Structure formats: C-alpha cells, structure tokens
Amino acid sequence: MPKSPRAMRTMKDKLHFCLPFLVVFLLWEYAAAQGFWSSYILPSPARVWGTLLHMLQNGELIQHIRISLQRILWGFLWAFLASCLLSSLNLLFPRLRNGYSGLLEVFRHVPPLSLIPLLILWFGIGELPKTIIIVLASFFPMYLNMDDGFRRCDRKLLEVGQMLGFSPWKSLWKIRLPAALPGILTGLRIGMGYSLRAIIGAEMIAADSGLGFLILDAQAMSRSDKVIIGILTIGALGLILDGFFVLLERKALYWMH
Amino acid sequence: MDALILDHITKTYGSRTVLQDLSLSLFSQECTVILGKSGCGKTTLLRLLAGLEQPDTGTVSRPAGLKLGMMFQEARLFPWLTCRENVALGLPPGSSPREADHWLQLVQLTEAADQYPSQLSGGMQQRASLARTLAMHSGLILMDEPFAALDYFTRAQLQQELRSMQQELSMGTVLVTHNVDEALTLGDRLLILKEGKIALEEHLPPGKRDLLSPGLIEAKKRLLEELA
Numbered sequence: 001m002p003k004s005p006r007a008m009r010t011m012k013d014k015l016h017f018c019l020p021f022l023v024v025f026l027l028w029e030y031a032a033a034q035g036f037w038s039s040y041i042l043p044s045p046a047r048v049w050g051t052l053l054h055m056l057q058n059g060e061l062i063q064h065i066r067i068s069l070q071r072i073l074w075g076f077l078w079a080f081l082a083s084c085l086l087s088s089l090n091l092l093f094p095r096l097r098n099g100y101s102g103l104l105e106v107f108r109h110v111p112p113l114s115l116i117p118l119l120i121l122w123f124g125i126g127e128l129p130k131t132i133i134i135v136l137a138s139f140f141p142m143y144l145n146m147d148d149g150f151r152r153c154d155r156k157l158l159e160v161g162q163m164l165g166f167s168p169w170k171s172l173w174k175i176r177l178p179a180a181l182p183g184i185l186t187g188l189r190i191g192m193g194y195s196l197r198a199i200i201g202a203e204m205i206a207a208d209s210g211l212g213f214l215i216l217d218a219q220a221m222s223r224s225d226k227v228i229i230g231i232l233t234i235g236a237l238g239l240i241l242d243g244f245f246v247l248l249e250r251k252a253l254y255w256m257h
Numbered sequence: 258m259d260a261l262i263l264d265h266i267t268k269t270y271g272s273r274t275v276l277q278d279l280s281l282s283l284f285s286q287e288c289t290v291i292l293g294k295s296g297c298g299k300t301t302l303l304r305l306l307a308g309l310e311q312p313d314t315g316t317v318s319r320p321a322g323l324k325l326g327m328m329f330q331e332a333r334l335f336p337w338l339t340c341r342e343n344v345a346l347g348l349p350p351g352s353s354p355r356e357a358d359h360w361l362q363l364v365q366l367t368e369a370a371d372q373y374p375s376q377l378s379g380g381m382q383q384r385a386s387l388a389r390t391l392a393m394h395s396g397l398i399l400m401d402e403p404f405a406a407l408d409y410f411t412r413a414q415l416q417q418e419l420r421s422m423q424q425e426l427s428m429g430t431v432l433v434t435h436n437v438d439e440a441l442t443l444g445d446r447l448l449i450l451k452e453g454k455i456a457l458e459e460h461l462p463p464g465k466r467d468l469l470s471p472g473l474i475e476a477k478k479r480l481l482e483e484l485a
Contacts, residue, residue, distance in 0.1 A: 156331065164346055174335075255336055
C-alpha cells in the first residue's frame with residue numbers, strides 16, 4: 001500500500017537523523033578492525049557493546065544514570081526557580097536589578113568548574129557542591145532567556161492589558177509570561193544541555209557514583225570502553241531530555257503551530 | 258452627562274508640538290469623531306484620554322466611575338488565546354465566561370469562537386477586538402482608526418454594524434480617523450484637529466446616515482475645505 005506524503009517525509013527525516021550515526025559507527029568499526037590504533041585507545045564497537053550489556057545486566061549503568069539524573073534534575077530545578085524569581089523581581093521592581101546585575105555579570109563569565117576548590121572548602125564533599133555546580137551551569141541561559149522574554153514583551157499587548165485594568169501581577173501572568181514562553185522554553189532546553197555538560201565537573205567532587213564518576217573512574221582504570229559508554233549515555237540522556245522539551249514546546253506553544 | 262475633560266493640554270515630541278493648549282470636553286452617550294490628516298496628533302489625543310500617555314502641561318479629568326475601553330488600529334488580540342478567551346478577558350470580574358458568547362454573537366463571530374487569532378481574517382480579528390471592548394461594559398469607547406487596515410467592503414460593513422450598536426447600546430464613542438466618510442457615517446459630533454488645536458466643530462442629527470443626502474454632502478464639503 002503506498003504511503004502518504006507525510007509518512008514518507010517522516011521516514012525521510014528519521015533516515016536523515018540516523019544516517020550520520022551509521023556512518024560514524026561504520027568508520028569506527030572499520031578503524032577498529034584495521035587495527036589503526038590499539039584496542040586500549042579505541043576499543044571495537046563489539047567490545048563496547050559487550051561491556052554495555054554487562055553493565056546493564058549487573059545494574060551498574062542504571063545506578064549511575066539514576067544518580068546523575070537525580071543530580072541534574074535537582075540542580076536544574078533550583079536554577080529554574082532562581083531564574084523565575086529573579087526575572088519576576090526584575091519586572092515588578094525594576095530598580096532592584098541594579099543591585100545585583102553587576103554581580104551576576106561577573107558570575108556569568110566564571111566557569112563553574114573553577115569554583116570547585118572553594119565549594120569543597122565551604123560545603124564539604126556532599127551533594128550540595130555538586131548541585132551548586134549544576135545550578136551555576138544551567139542558571140544563566142535560563143535566566144537570560146526568561147528575563148529577555150519578559151522585558152521584550154510587545155508593548156502593544158501590554159497597553160491592551162492596561163486598558164483592561166490588569167494589575168502588574170496579572171499583566172505578568174496573563175501577558176508577559178505567555179509572550180515570553182518561546183524564549184523561556186529555549187532557555188530551558190539550553191539550560192538542560194548545560195546541566196548535562198556540568199555533570200562531569202560536579203562528579204569530580206569526591207563522587208562514588210554517577211556518569212561523571214563512571215567516566216573519570218574508567219579513565220583512571222584505563223577502561224576506554226567504559227569511558228565511551230559514559231559519554232554515549234550522557235549524549236543519549238541529552239537527546240531524551242531534549243525530546244521531552246520539544247514535546248513540551250509543542251504542547252505549550254500550540255497557538256504557534 | 259459624564260464628560261471627559263481635557264484642560265489646556267500641550268504635548269510635544271522632541272521639538273515637534275503635537276497638541277497645543279487644547280481644551281475639550283467629550284461626552285459619553287454620543288459619538289465624537291476627531292478628524293485630521295496623518296500626523297496631526299489624533300492618536301496622541303486618544304492615548305492621552307486613555308491614560309496611556311501623560312501631557313506635558315494641562316490635565317485630563319475623568320469622572321469617577323467612568324470606565325474607558327479602547328480599540329486600537331490593530332486588533333491586538335492575544336495570539337495564545339482563542340477568540341472566546343480574548344473576549345472573556347474584557348468581561349467585568351465575576352461575570353460568567355459564557356457571557357463572551359453573547360458579545361461574539363453580536364459581532365457575528367459565534368462560529369469562530371474557538372479559533373485562534375492567526376486563523377482569523379483581518380476583519381474577523383477587528384470584530385473580535387470590538388467584542389472584547391464591548392464586553393468591558395465601558396462608559397466610553399475610544400477607537401483609534403479601528404477599520405483603517407481593512408478593505409473597502411469590510412470597512413463599510415463594520416461601520417454600519419458599529420453605528421447600529423452605538424444606537425442599540427447607547428454607547429459613547431470617541432473615534433479618530435482621517436476618513437471623512439467614516440466620520441460622517443458614525444459621528445454625532447465631528448471635530449477637526451489641525452495644528453494641535455480644534456479647527457472646526459460640526460454636529461450631525463441622530464439616526465441612520467445617507468452619505469448622498471444634501472445635508473451630509475454640504476457637511477462633507479465644509480470638512481474637506483477645512484482639512485485641505
């Protein structure tokens with residue numbers, strides 16, 4: 001039975017998405033089979049696959065994923081709440097911004113990893129410094145997009161709110177928030193990506209589990225197959241989480257489609 | 258009769274004086290049309306009345322309890338809300354959201370109640386905007402060239418509908434336009450704004466308007482002479 005043009009397009013899109021993965025995999029397989037590098041430097045896909053199955057069977061990988069995901073989501077949530085709070089304060093009390101904008105600008109340019117020594121000194125080696133690293137990594141893209149979205153709201157729509165007798169709070173809730181939603185969701189997607197990137201840094205702080213720990217530990221043990229599994233797992237997690245945000249975007253921005 | 262009073266208003270933008278020592282009373286329950294060429298300060302005047310801008314000197318007094326509604330040149334509907342939800346935003350607190358349907362019916366948009374603004378034509382969007390303004394139950398509606406962006410036929414139809422609604426609902430309106438025919442179709446009191454001041458005032462009899470009647474042809478001549 002002939003497929004509809006839409007179904008054909010979807011299939012084509014999927015093929016375009018998968019093709020680069022297939023090419024990389026084939027090149028990898030070829031390079032490993034030819035023995036260009038020793039298996040210590042580049043293990044074969046078969047060996048990585050075997051290790052992956054083993055790690056899945058004994059629950060080791062799932063445990064690392066669970067711990068890292070917990071840290072990522074926790075840090076991401078705090079960063080999101082802080083972004084909401086600060087950008088709302090900026091709007092409702094514009095003068096307040098001058099009080100902390102300089103400080104934020106300085107911190108925006110400081111790599112979170114550079115704070116690890118101080119964070120360990122101040123907060124020890126528990127979960128708190130790990131969360132702070134993730135918060136610092138994901139806060140700025142979320143905050144800047146949210147703040148920008150709120151501030152750049154169409155003045156014409158705000159005037160409608162004024163004529164409808166909206167209070168500043170109602171105007172924020174009914175006009176600025178929906179108008180800023182596309183920017184906010186973009187900020188969330190970028191922020192989530194940054195949280196994932198920060199997990200290695202966060203798990204450099206005396207961790208004994210998590211994907212960052214898995215990679216660093218495998219490096220110390222010269223297990224490049226496990227390093228590759230750790231990297232690919234973070235990538236796959238990113239893809240899944242980003243997919244979730246794409247769905248959220250479609251749902252929340254129904255009026256744009 | 259409630260009146261909105263402008264007292265010795267001056268408004269400048271940079272070195273350009275748009276309104277100069279303007280004094281004017283605008284009454285609810287009549288349709289005042291402010292006519293003038295583009296850039297003569299009509300929209301500024303309306304925005305001052307609405308409280309969206311402040312005068313450099315002079316005062317705008319609004320009687321206590323007089324609620325103002327405003328319809329802009331563009332429909333300015335919230336794109337994330339359906340037609341019905343947009344109209345419901347205009348309803349006074351405590352009203353049932355279903356009351357929006359009544360206003361949508363009045364502007365003949367019942368069919369489009371669940372559609373988003375991007376799914377509506379320009380004329381339909383302006384109707385929805387009118388319904389939202391009407392839903393506010395305001396004592397005086399300010400209209401800033403609301404039909405300027407529409408084609409001739411849609412504009413003529415909406416003008417007729419607005420005229421009927423004005424009479425049916427005893428609705429006070431202040432409309433600014435550069436279209437003399439629109440002014441003659443809708444206005445009870447016509448004011449020509451020129452060089453920041455009221456240059457001419459005309460009063461027209463109530464009732465349905467025939468633009469080809471001798472009285473209106475004469476009025477049109479006077480208005481055009483003053484505008485030229």
